[in-house]
Amino acid sequence: MAVFEFKNAQELGRVCQLHGVKYLFFGKSGAILLGFSDTTQDVDLYVEKQVANCAKLVDALVELGFRLTEEEQREIRRGKDFIQLRNGPFDLDLIFAPDGIERFDDAWQRRVEKHGFPVANIDDIVGSKQAANRQKDKESLPRLLSFREWLKRNQ
Amino acid sequence: MSIVEHDPADWDDFDAAAKRPIEQHIRNSFIKTYKPVLDDAEYRSFDTMEEYRQWCKDNLPDWLGYSRT
Numbered sequence: 001m002a003v004f005e006f007k008n009a010q011e012l013g014r015v016c017q018l019h020g021v022k023y024l025f026f027g028k029s030g031a032i033l034l035g036f037s038d039t040t041q042d043v044d045l046y047v048e049k050q051v052a053n054c055a056k057l058v059d060a061l062v063e064l065g066f067r068l069t070e071e072e073q074r075e076i077r078r079g080k081d082f083i084q085l086r087n088g089p090f091d092l093d094l095i096f097a098p099d100g101i102e103r104f105d106d107a108w109q110r111r112v113e114k115h116g117f118p119v120a121n122i123d124d125i126v127g128s129k130q131a132a133n134r135q136k137d138k139e140s141l142p143r144l145l146s147f148r149e150w151l152k153r154n155q
Numbered sequence: 156m157s158i159v160e161h162d163p164a165d166w167d168d169f170d171a172a173a174k175r176p177i178e179q180h181i182r183n184s185f186i187k188t189y190k191p192v193l194d195d196a197e198y199r200s201f202d203t204m205e206e207y208r209q210w211c212k213d214n215l216p217d218w219l220g221y222s223r224t
Contacts, residue, residue, distance in 0.1 A: 004185040006178040032184040037172035039186045072198050080200045082207040087197035091187075097204050115177050134211075136220030146161040150169045 004043055004090040009033070011089075012043075012064060013117050019060040022048040022104075024111055024120040026095060026128070028140070033119050034112065036147045038140065042091035046120060048104045049079055049096040057094070065089045100124075100131030122148045190219060 002008075016023055025033050027044030047057055058073045066088030068076070076083060076094075083094040101107050101124055110121040126148055129137040172180055192215050201207035211221035 003187045004181070006181040009181065029185075032181070035169060035173050035180075037168045037180070037184070039184055041186060041188065041190070043185075068198070072200070075200050080202055081204045082201045084193075084199040085197070086194060090185075091194075099204060133223050134221055135217075135224050138224055139220065143162075143165055146165040147169055149161055150166050154169075154173070 002089060004029075008043075008090050009115075009117060015060045015063050016057075019056040019063070021056045021060050022050075022053050022108070023057070024107060024118050026098065026120045027093070027125060028144075030119045031122065031125050031144060031147065033114050033117055034122055034147075034151060036144065038143060042093050044093045044095055046095050046098055046101075046104065046107060048108070049081075051077070051079070054079055061085070061088070066092070098128045099133075100128040122151055191216060193219065193221075 024030065024046045025044070026046035028036070028038060028040040029043045032038065032040065047053065054077050058068065058076050061068060061076070062073075066085055068087070079096065081095075081097040083096075085092040085094065107120055107124050108118075110124060112119045112121055126141070126144055129141055129144065172183075175183070199210075201210065208223060212223070215221045
């Protein structure tokens, strides 16, 4: 498994745009695109959970090189809340119902375009981690909150 | 944490990161280390986030930090 690089982000953005997938970079990977200096291992995408969008997502994932069986493709099309992929060019988590966010459209309205990518607003990224309330979130939140303040000063 | 409580060293890091090309920033930020159990399957799916959280609680080592506090 290769580590995620900028060229992967560019390819992901290109293919998702080509297929018309509605998504947001989310979680720590989204914060990193906003400028956060920290480390993570996988890419989190918050994807609109609509039948048509999920079908487009499957096509995009296959084109990106994720090896999905027919059954896995059916599952994604059917709609899940969380899918973890370790069968492609980089580690990818697909989140359809993140903690702390009621509707995709709300997060979409608040999104930021950064380096040509749609990225969730830092308030949504922070809010979701606060709502998830996992140990790893608890440990990373002080620095993420610090980044949010820095970002608001430097936008 | 309020704006006055931030660690100044953090902001120095963010200032420095903002000066790097995005390619380098991404290279510095994404790493790969093996995470037991989590990385042992190529595909997992969960109907609900609650189901996912419960799976993490039941299957992942505590030290990975995926359990709710």
